[in-house]
Amino acid sequence: MSRLRRRPAVTTALAFLVLLAVVAVLASWLAPFDPYQQDLDAINQGPSGSHLLGTDDLGRDVLSRLMHGARVSLASSVLAVGAALVVSVPLGLVSGYVGGRLDSVLMRIVDGVQSIPPLVMALTVAGLLGPSLRNIVIALAIVFTPTFVRLVRGQVLAVKEETFVEASRSVGATGAYIVRRRILHNIASPLVVQVSVTLGFGLLAEAGLSFLGLGIQPPEPSWGAMLNRAYAYIFETSWGLFPPGLAIMLTVLAFNVLGDGLRDTLRGGR
Amino acid sequence: MTGAGPALLEVEGLRKSFPGRRRRGRGSAEVRAVDGVDLTIGRGETLGLVGESGSGKSTTGRLVLRLVAPDEGSIRFEGREVTTAGRQELRALRRDMQMVFQDPYSSLDPLATIADVVGEPFEVHERLPKRERDERVVGLLEQVGLGATHLRRYPAEFSGGQRQRIAIARALALNPKLIVCDEPVSALDVSTQAQVVNLLEDLQATHGLAYLFIAHDLAVVRHASHRIAVMYLGRIVEVGEAETVWREPKHPYTEALLSAVPVPDPAVQRARKRIILPGDISGDDDSPGDVARPVGCRFHSRCPYAMDVCREVDPAPFPVPGGWAACHLHTDGPKLAGTGVAGLPAPVLTP
């Protein structure tokens, strides 16, 4: 951690993300306006004294919607990555350590899932289950799982050959013990890096899907949906694109910079 | 006298092959790493297993512990057959037989504390509460010259010699009767080697441990072992008391090996009878190569004293005082009949 302190870009990114998380959690208290409150006399206005970031096409305060939207965007990304991890880590561990036919079968299944384009997957899920936050999370989790499974499996394959694993076997340790106590913490760092980068990607994906109308439904605020609304009025005022667009960009950038920083610092992995 | 009484470990006819790569379209695709190994180790005895790369000595060590499953052969530990042991029995056996590995830099989990590393055997077999585990670990660390202050540290904070000591401490945890040391000092500097070897000897005296001491450095093996077995291409070619093998080798390969170990005295070293073997084990110098394994003695293509019979018949072990040697020189040709090879005149060798 002390090494991280030496890289201002990374610490800035981390600080930004922490701040964002705080804002997302406390949005109800921090937001100046009710995000659903419409004011049809003041639509599509630029920044002003009362509305720091202006208003959207229904007169709702952009800043407040941005804050509440952060909750949705972050949550969907975190939940999607979390769900993917819950499924992929055990699968990757077992597949990598046990190997053999189990590994072959699992990998072919993973190949199959991975060959479906993410967008098609999202459309299918939305089509089958209806558009909503929950279903975006499911779709994204499915999309992320193959990458994580491969990553975990690859790391396990490498660590499995290390002498200290053989040493544990020679002491009489079972496979479960070895995976739990010897392998798991040795594969953590590349996984952490991948998680960080994927969180950024998840955010982008949620924004994109909401933009397409597949995700969060109005009047719920989400960054992607806000972009969608602002896009419709692009010839009258382009201002509406900036707050959600910048928010998305900065957050994804922060996740990526954090991921880079972690990768450089946590050289423990392979 | 060590080794008195029933043998601790008896190995017979051990064989193990690995699928290999085709080398320049020659030979089978299989590598016979261990090809018929017999050995015994008595209680409290150190058997040195010497050989170069490709000799199969490391594989033999792993087979004894059943880290690798043998293709054929029998391994009896205190009379119990290891090769057919079920899971429970194998776990019990693992308490009695332990291993110390060659590379101190990769044999300890870099992200585990010393307490975790040395305490692992306790976790696996006895499920002790943490306090008690740590106490036992401290006891072990003290036996190898480390202490309680090292408990919470990580392997990266220790030198190669210290890490080997940590590995030895772990091996001692369950009071084993046999420790297989796979090149325990090869990766260490000379002065550190001495420390570790002395430690192993001290522990043997205190605990009555037996060792299978696998190494390629004949000088260290001679010092550390009671008996020595010399391996070449998957088979043992000579066994005997350490001093005897060192001073009076009965097999040409042993003689060549000894000849290659430099003597730390320039005058003597430069005046010695030298045997420089042509080529190497893989036959890379276009000699037929022993890997192709035609009939006959596996050493014949490089042997300075090779005779016709050596090309055709695989020599049987010939008893010599204190052991045996598998070489036709004891039964044919200039009949050594159990005496040392060095007595033969220096052979004419193609470089």
Place this chain on the structure above:
Amino acid sequence: MTAGDAVPADAVLEVSGLTVAAVGRGRGRDRDRQDPLPLVQDVSFRLAPGETLGLVGESGSGKTVTALGIMRLLARSLRITAGSVRLQGEDLVQASERRLRAVRGNDIAMVFQEPMTSLNPAFTVGNQIAEAVTAHTGMPRAAAWQRAVEVLELVGIPRAARRIREYPHAFSGGMRQRVMIAMALACEPRVLVADEPTTAVDVTIQAQILDLLRRLQAELGMAILFVTHDLGVVADVCDRVCVLYAGQVVEQAEVHAFFDRPWHPYSAGLLDAMPQSCPPGGRLHVVAGTVPTPDALPAGCRFHPRCEHAQDACSATDPELLPVASGGLARCLRQHELHLGDGAGARS
């Protein structure tokens, strides 16, 4: 300061006061740790034509840094901060990179420990040798390939004309080491720097390689700087010995004299720690403690915390490298009082 032992004045390689330090460690807020950290300090020795000098030390002694320093192949974070390296009179430390490229491989060549990593796996062996030849001599390609065949035969690779078209992975470890030596010799350098060339190979292959080096030296009149930690190898091939400890030369001697009577306690410790020095059934002699790291050097004599013969003065004064009666040099305050070593005879 000059190396004063009995070496003819026409040294082909003369290293004087060589000091190599690690620079630029720490970034940003660690700027206060910017002082260069010496890894090798004030190393001097000479090499005469046709002579083999053993540069001996354990890990952390600085022997590889010295060898790389001589070749000017140090990593960027290391720098030569003092001293000179004169190859046939020309100081390589002052030479431009362009001049160095002309010299390396041509007048002075290096053989490394791991043949796996020094041979380019993507090119044939012949290609690599011919490339070196062409770069230095400007020979046309056909002639360069012919030279490559010659030099492979010289190092004892059978059917060289055929094997020259093969890739490094087709050779075994010992053969690869020979190929590396062939590459180093292709342009007939005056000096060969061999950095632990036999450490990674089996002992019987080591015997072959040492035999080869001896033969080549006799045929080509080359000088060899043989970097090693193995005193047995030193006894086999070296004419003189230079012992390094914690970055300093602690002893230099002619080889027979060295084994017969070392003048520095560390040298004696190394000799005594060898298993061959131990009578059967005895305990191996141990040099207590560990080699100090460059950033934590003891005050006074760097070896004193581990030395059996240390006295109070040893922790206060850093001894100089001074001549001893046998004609060598030793860095020990007590060198005139101590009588170390029980003679080479006890070790065979």
